[in-house]
Amino acid sequence: MKKRYLSYQDTIDFLTEAMAKYPDLIRLQNIGDTHEGRPIMMVTISQDVAYADLKPALLYTGTIHAREWIGIELAVNFIQYLLDNYPSNPEVVEALTRNTLYIVPCLNPDGFEYSRNHFSFWRKNRRDNGDGTFGVDLNRNFGINFRQSTNTQSNIYGGPAAFSEPETQAIKQFVELHNNIKIALDYHSQGNVFFPAHKFNHEAEIEGTDLNILCANMAKEIHKVTRRQYGIHRGKPPANLIYGSGREYYYDRGILSTVVEVGSRNIPDYLINMSQSVDENIPALLYALGTAINYSDLAPKRPENFTVRDISVNHIELVWDHNPEDDGCYYQVYRNEAPKDPCTRDNLIAITSQSEYTDKQLKSGHRYYYNLRKVNRVNRVKSPFAPEVKIKTNLDKDEFSFTLFPTPEKIGYTGEFLATQNAEHFGNNSLFIGVNKTKGICYGVIDYDMSRIPTDAQIKDAAFSLYPMNRVGTKIENYGEWSVSILDPDDISDITDFEQIHNAVALQTLGDAIDSDQLTQGIWKSWRFSALEKQFIQDQLEKGRLLLRLQGPDSLPQGHDSQMMQFDIGYGRFGGGIHYRPSLDIIYNRRPNEATFNATTCHTVSHIGVTQGELQSGFDSNGQRIFGHVEFMLPQLSERTDIVITDAYFVLESEATNGISQPMRFTVGMVDNDKLNYNSIKCSELIEFLGYEVSSHELVKTPRQTFMFDSSARQHLEDLHDSGKPINLIIRATSASRQQDAIVQWKTLSADETTVYPQLVVEYIERHKQPMDSPENFQASLEDGLVKLTWDNPESEDWVGTYVVRNSFHPPRSPFDGVKLYAGKDGYTLDRFGNTNIPKYYSVFSYDNVPNYSVPATLKFSTDEVTPVIYDEFEAQDEMEQRYREGD
DSSP: OOOOOOOHHHHHHHHHHHHHHOTTTEEEEEEEEOTTSOEEEEEEEOSSGGGGGGSOEEEEEEOSSTTOTHHHHHHHHHHHHHHHHTTTOHHHHHHHHHOEEEEESOSOHHHHHHHHHTOTTOOSOOOBOSSSOBOOOGGGOSSTTOOOOOOTTSTTOOOSSTTOSHHHHHHHHHHHTOTTEEEEEEEEOSSSEEEEOOOSSSSOOTTHHHHHHHHHHHHHHHHHHHOOOOEEOOOOTTEEOOSSOHHHHHHHTTOEEEEEEOSSSSSOOIIIIIHHHHHHHHHHHHHHHHHGGGGSTTSOOOOOSOEEEEEOSSOEEEEOOOOGGGTTEEEEEEEESSTTOOOSGGGEEEEESSSEEEEOSOOTTOEEEEEEEEEETTTOOBOOOOOOEEEEOOOOTTOEEEEEOOOGGGEEEEETTOTTTHHHHTTTSOEEEEEETTTEEEEEEEEEEOTTSOTTEEEEEEEEEEOEEEOTTBOSTTOOEEEEEEEOGGGOSOTTOHHHHHHOOOSEEOSOOEEGGGOOSSSOEEEEOOHHHHHHHHHHHTTTEEEEEEEOOOOOOTTOOEEEEEEOOSOSTTOOOGGGSOEEEEEEEEOOEEEEEEOSEEEEEETTEEEETOOEEEEOTTSOEEEEEEEEOOOOSOSSSOEEEEEEEEEEEEEEEESOOSOEEEEEEEESOOOOSHHHHHHOOOSEEEEEEEEHHHHHHOOEEEEEOOHHHHHHHHHHHHHTOOEEEEEEEEESSOOSSEEEEEOOBOTTSOSBSSEEEEEEEEOOOSOOOOOEEEEEEEETTEEEEEEEOOOOTTOOEEEEEEESSSOOSSTTSSEEEEEESOSEEEETTSOTTSOEEEEEEEEOSSOOBOOOEEEEEOOSSOOOOOOEEOOOSSHHHHHHHTTO
């Protein structure tokens, strides 16, 4: 049977009955009255509720917008869940023992009842504006960033003044009397996304990591229930997306605050969609309630100066400050491979009492995200998180990498009903992908220029990344999927032509498609290429282009008007800046050169002397060991640059085996010894073994044997080449039993006397091994209200460019630990997205074509001059987006 939605009176009756039944657990109070005289009910839930105001608290507000009924439905169901599970569920008991829940199921009772009984799409409260219009958007009526307006009929009319409404006055007075509130969750619909608060200052806040992790961990709890993915999106700076929001008001008071947009419709079908939204959010709410204490005065202080000390190919060293007051704490270190991922037991990589940690066994050339917090040893209360550290491991010695970004004219979307406008979308609008009644079917198109990748590149790893910026147009639950296909550029003469893109046959579709309930807003989506897909990139290298088509659903069910997803392109007046551009990250090897070298000289070394030009190993008549010695002298393999040896092997061929009565084994080792006498070689310590031992039985069957250099031996070989020293190899016989006159004669010359044996085969590539010199004379100044950074680039023919990054909390020691501001060949850049009034760190790195990054030149910027912050006004890209922003 279909469940009936609650009325406001139903809610009050439920709460009244609950308080009568659980007087020690729940308290009900009226915090104010609406324009129409309805009470605004606040519920307090905590173990021994009389002391609730002394505990850290979570504030829940619901249905501040009248038509967003999820707020009141979820509130009532969560309260019922707590009552049903106390005291049987230990998680509920612990949460309510340590924390308090303040919950306003409906902050807009008048509007909610009007929506239920008269006009379901009503949004505002029911103030009589005195001009024939009614209502104020309560979520535009708070005092932070309030905007004066006279357009009373607008759905986002914020009222005559901040806090002019009894509803916002009531919650303001309650919050100001309760400094124990540490987290505030404001429940809305729609979008399946968290919108953490911000301070409109264009910079990362110290609590930014806490907000992202709070939302990510809540999203993980949601995912456990329905497998639905919620996004996390703070909005695109510096655009002013919202005025007078409760979320920002709470945050301005030091409360971690986020809006939670639930579902894909304001008033969905209860039997399926609303009940799912309620069920999936209850575990997330319980998690959030349990964390309030971690942001209270009872919690340890946030760790300070969390940063990276050293980065290598497969490990990094993390360090942070340990103060005397931290002696009663230990630290938890978390690692993720994507931003805005949760921090849970699944990715907890270390618990330590030290102030440093080395993370090992990492992948070369990969990004990692690290988070750190303290934990009190006794009560297990956790601290807030240190600002996140972001790094990218160094490339392996034979690897190169390149990140491709499309130029503005090579990225855009093409719509079925927009034939005359499609070319204008490129480099300007976001990517609209899917279908709606206005645009028809829409495809995203990205045309990457591959000409800067060498034609002999061998693709080792590739990932395509895209930033989803708005999913509110995706209105249908569990309908359609979004995917990325590789097209043949030879089939497309005009990438802005809808028909050509629509009719193109895909060469390959990347990875798994994204179902509608897996679409996230504000979290990078990456497709990592499989072996087959990497081969398609390899094939496109010859053409110099990689053409991608992004597609979504191409039809709509009856009664629906949109299933459209929006992605950022980084360019144009709607883009979020260079770090939001869709990227193609490629790691590749180069096709190696191969060189074969004959032995410079061979010797047989026994206790009776050294024989040149002959190569034997085994045991003499007295059972003493006979050694074979081989020397190679490598010429300079490249005059232009460094070389990296990617493979090497030693070729040895037996000519005769004499007197071997018991099994023998032969090893080949490198020695750092040029003294050719028996005792010296006998006592030499082998630096490296080559390959595996070979037995005398194997030699009989296969006289020609290959001994491979492992990575350590290749490095030693490379070092000897770089220093111009000879390579000395020793062939040594071993036997389980004592043998006499057991000798192997190794070949030193071919039968036709044209080839000298043994041989050393080396495969190598030309590649820089040392980073560039750092840029010099790094300076910052104010220019027209912006920070201008200048530097002198190194003078080297190997220099390719310079990379500039900003970090609000610590000096960036990696080019990836902060916000990318610039990469290129200039000697200056402007920080166009920063707030000049806030101190911060800048680092500049030089790099070559590998790229190897230099040690950074770093400065801290601060100024006593106050610069006005100019906010961009929101500008919609289409009618549907504008209607959404206007609350329609």
